[in-house]
Amino acid sequence: MSLSVGQVARLAGVTVRTLHHYDEIGLLCPGERSGAGYRRYTDADLERLQQVLWYRELGFPLEEIAAILDEPGTDALTHLRRQHELLRRRMDRLGDMVAAVERAMEARINNITLTPQERFEVFGDFTPEDYDEEVEQRWGGTAEFEQSRRRVASYTKDDWLLLRQEAEQLNGELVEAMRAGLEPGSDPVVELAERHRAHISRWFYDCSSDMHQCLGRLYVEDERFTQAIDAAAPGLAAYLAKAINAAVTSSGRSSGGR
Numbered sequence: 001m002s003l004s005v006g007q008v009a010r011l012a013g014v015t016v017r018t019l020h021h022y023d024e025i026g027l028l029c030p031g032e033r034s035g036a037g038y039r040r041y042t043d044a045d046l047e048r049l050q051q052v053l054w055y056r057e058l059g060f061p062l063e064e065i066a067a068i069l070d071e072p073g074t075d076a077l078t079h080l081r082r083q084h085e086l087l088r089r090r091m092d093r094l095g096d097m098v099a100a101v102e103r104a105m106e107a108r109i110n111n112i113t114l115t116p117q118e119r120f121e122v123f124g125d126f127t128p129e130d131y132d133e134e135v136e137q138r139w140g141g142t143a144e145f146e147q148s149r150r151r152v153a154s155y156t157k158d159d160w161l162l163l164r165q166e167a168e169q170l171n172g173e174l175v176e177a178m179r180a181g182l183e184p185g186s187d188p189v190v191e192l193a194e195r196h197r198a199h200i201s202r203w204f205y206d207c208s209s210d211m212h213q214c215l216g217r218l219y220v221e222d223e224r225f226t227q228a229i230d231a232a233a234p235g236l237a238a239y240l241a242k243a244i245n246a247a248v249t250s251s252g253r254s255s256g257g258r
Helices: 005-012 014-025 045-057 060-070 075-108 116-123 128-139 143-153 158-177 187-203 209-221 223-230 235-258
Strands: 039-041
Touching: 005 014, 005 045, 005 143, 045 075, 060 116, 075 209, 158 187, 158 235, 187 209, 187 235, 209 223, 209 235, 223 235
Parallel strands: none
Antiparallel strands: none
């Protein structure tokens, strides 16, 4: 049993002209002819057409498709495995592209207007937009959330670089204090914890002592925060959390004394 060129065109979703062209260049020559000389396509022809269309969808030029299909020692399973691997790679690339576009959309929505190069200089591989949904779920609608969003929207590349420089300086001093064996409740470390709160208040939102204490708990209860902070030195997240608690306690005593 064989099919006419019109039947194959409808079945495969291509034009008759396309099938004629494939025949003319030797990519897909029908295996049979009718008594009147019309093209007739066999099951083997349809299988080859399927391979042609899949490779074409993957972006291969027709000349290269012909060479691949006519390569000695290859069969239909070999082509399917190759196409499967190519499709998996394309899916991964498309997934990365979708994620990149979504992050760019979030950046536009939040008015982070840095160029791609500036964003890399500021954030490196870290993409703040990845956490936008979670942040909004936790704090959306609060005064702190809205204040932070307004401030961040106005920051230039230089602002972000200064912010990062100050944060790295503060982290470095905390690491030094921890390695020197200073207790988290000692005056120098409590002062560092207060500077940490002041840094948040300056760049993001007015950070109260209660909010600061909530952040301290987050640093040790959420593994992602712990890993990020401990990247500077193992144990830093727990050390900072204790220092924050000590600072809050110290502040409470001072308030009570007044």
